[in-house]
Amino acid sequence: MAHFQFLAGLLILLLALAEGTRLHRIPLHRSPNFKRTREAILAEQLYVYHKYNLTSTANGFPMEQLSNLDNLQYYGNISIGTPGQVFSVQFDTGSSNLWVPSAQCSSPGCVQHRQYYSNMSSTFQSNGSVFDITYVLGSVAGFMSQDVVTVAGLPVKNQTFGEVTTETGSNFLNASFDGILGMAFPSLAANLATPFFQNLYHQKLVQQPVFSFLLRNNGTTASYGGELILGGSDPALYRGQLTYVPVSNPEYWQFFTDSIQMGNTLISRGSAAIADTGTSLLLAPIAQYTQIARIFKVNSQGYFRCRKISAWPTLNFRINGVSFKVPPQNYVLQEGTYCTLAIVSSNQEFWILGDVFLGLYYTIFDVGNQRLGFANVNSGTAPSQVGVVLMVLAFIVLRLWVH
Numbered sequence: 001m002a003h004f005q006f007l008a009g010l011l012i013l014l015l016a017l018a019e020g021t022r023l024h025r026i027p028l029h030r031s032p033n034f035k036r037t038r039e040a041i042l043a044e045q046l047y048v049y050h051k052y053n054l055t056s057t058a059n060g061f062p063m064e065q066l067s068n069l070d071n072l073q074y075y076g077n078i079s080i081g082t083p084g085q086v087f088s089v090q091f092d093t094g095s096s097n098l099w100v101p102s103a104q105c106s107s108p109g110c111v112q113h114r115q116y117y118s119n120m121s122s123t124f125q126s127n128g129s130v131f132d133i134t135y136v137l138g139s140v141a142g143f144m145s146q147d148v149v150t151v152a153g154l155p156v157k158n159q160t161f162g163e164v165t166t167e168t169g170s171n172f173l174n175a176s177f178d179g180i181l182g183m184a185f186p187s188l189a190a191n192l193a194t195p196f197f198q199n200l201y202h203q204k205l206v207q208q209p210v211f212s213f214l215l216r217n218n219g220t221t222a223s224y225g226g227e228l229i230l231g232g233s234d235p236a237l238y239r240g241q242l243t244y245v246p247v248s249n250p251e252y253w254q255f256f257t258d259s260i261q262m263g264n265t266l267i268s269r270g271s272a273a274i275a276d277t278g279t280s281l282l283l284a285p286i287a288q289y290t291q292i293a294r295i296f297k298v299n300s301q302g303y304f305r306c307r308k309i310s311a312w313p314t315l316n317f318r319i320n321g322v323s324f325k326v327p328p329q330n331y332v333l334q335e336g337t338y339c340t341l342a343i344v345s346s347n348q349e350f351w352i353l354g355d356v357f358l359g360l361y362y363t364i365f366d367v368g369n370q371r372l373g374f375a376n377v378n379s380g381t382a383p384s385q386v387g388v389v390l391m392v393l394a395f396i397v398l399r400l401w402v403h
């Protein structure tokens with residue numbers, strides 16, 4: 001009996017360990033500089049316009065007042081080369097390339113960040129094709145290189161990435177991260193470089209072609225901003241059922257909503273939307289934004305008169321028959337006696353759902369089945385405790401069962 005108990009206990013321990021090795025976790029930092037202000041919203045709006053190749057809409061705003069992009073708030077560590085050189089990158093489901101500053105770059109935006117030294121890496125291979133990514137307040141340009149890129153201890157060989165040699169403008173000046181690691185589909189990638197996650201899967205470093213994000217939008221000082229899980233998802237991080245929705249156009253993580261409502265007002269039926277971890281805002285097609293702005297009586301500067309936050313309606317995205325609510329606490333922000341929306345307009349026919357939405361809903365990016373899964377974030381328990389509690393419970397249950 002004692003023997004059996006011991007063996008069964010060992011089995012459970014091994015299963016728990018196997019489960020642990022199947023998923024690979026990258027803790028995410030939340031930018032300490034993050035502050036959502038009207039100015040930061042406008043800066044980000046322009047940034048997102050460029051990312052999605054949108055043109056500016058009628059409500060013009062002063063470019064020179066725009067602050068930098070501290071509002072691109074979540075990032076984590078990766079390493080490149082052998083021995084590994086550490087970089088912090090934004091894991092961005094709204095783009096498909098990886099780039100970091102090159103040692104050969106002397107632009108202010110490069111020298112204030114960590115830079116990649118290919119001559120210090122024994123696994124570096126030159127590629128040399130040039131790239132140029134334009135952002136609204138400048139651009140990053142350089143050439144492609146190949147090297148080992150390690151994320152959460154998983155070494156991807158021959159990953160093609162951009163070495164930035166010139167960074168013009170103020171896009172990434174003072175940014176909390178060094179570079180960007182794109183996690184959208186391959187067809188979006190500049191120079192058709194295979195994105196990191198596709199190589200990770202093809203090199204069999206994860207078993208499932210799935211990754212998932214928990215973005216914590218609550219608390220400003222917590223260094224634990226959430227986590228990115230490679231190779232699957234962790235049911236301890238969400239509660240209730242998952243709702244899956246097919247990707248309708250596998251370039252961005254794009255899908256169709258059933259309907260979108262602001263309180264009792266129907267804003268749209270069947271609108272497309274994109275899940276973008278590299279954006280903090282919500283962007284709405286102009287006509288739909290206008291309808292929302294009318295409810296709040298937003299003025300031409302983007303402000304409206306505040307009232308008790310809970311008196312504003314809840315924004316409700318219906319996805320595959322299930323309601324995903326965004327309460328006013330998450331999309332209204334108060335600046336003195338005036339309030340502003342973390343929702344802006346775009347001249348495209350799709351919504352862009354950034355952290356305002358993704359911070360409330362655990363999101364599974366299922367590359368293999370080309371679908372997205374959403375569930376309520378489990379805000380009750382710290383994730384590190386959950387595994388321990390489950391293991392202890394498993395031991396107790398097993399002991400009872402064996403007796």
Ligand SMILES: *[C@@H]1O[C@H](CO)[C@@H](O)[C@H](O)[C@H]1NC(C)=O
Pocket residue numbers: 053
């Ligand atoms: C951006 O849109 C314009 C037209 O609005 C188009 O000419 C251009 O090719 C697009 N650029 C990209 C990178 O898609």
Ligand SMILES: *[C@@H]1O[C@H](CO)[C@@H](O)[C@H](O)[C@H]1NC(C)=O
Pocket residue numbers: 067068170173174
């Ligand atoms: C970057 O930070 C420096 C020092 O804090 C500040 O003077 C400068 O205005 C910032 N630049 C941008 C573009 O935010």
Ligand SMILES: *[C@@H]1O[C@H](CO)[C@@H](O)[C@H](O)[C@H]1NC(C)=O
Pocket residue numbers: 027028029076077086
């Ligand atoms: C990322 O790396 C930096 C420098 O090596 C380290 O200080 C920081 O704690 C790391 N962050 C995480 C989340 O591992």
Ligand SMILES: *[C@@H]1O[C@H](CO)[C@@H](O)[C@H](O)[C@H]1NC(C)=O
Pocket residue numbers: 103104117119120
């Ligand atoms: C590596 O390259 C950098 C500039 O790109 C240079 O300053 C440095 O001396 C080089 N180091 C070695 C060991 O060659």
Ligand SMILES: *[C@@H]1O[C@H](CO)[C@@H](O)[C@H](O)[C@H]1NC(C)=O
Pocket residue numbers: 157158203
């Ligand atoms: C990486 O590139 C080297 C040299 O081109 C090649 O020998 C090797 O098979 C490649 N490895 C993978 C996993 O693609």
Ligand SMILES: *[C@@H]1O[C@H](CO)[C@@H](O)[C@H](O)[C@H]1NC(C)=O
Pocket residue numbers: 126127128129144160191192193194
């Ligand atoms: C450079 O990278 C691109 C994209 O991965 C690839 O198509 C091309 O063959 C590479 N060129 C060289 C010289 O390795």
Ligand SMILES: *[C@@H]1O[C@H](CO)[C@@H](O)[C@H](O)[C@H]1NC(C)=O
Pocket residue numbers: 217218219329379
């Ligand atoms: C943050 O979490 C606490 C406790 O879970 C909750 O009381 C508070 O309302 C939350 N704040 C925001 C802004 O979501």
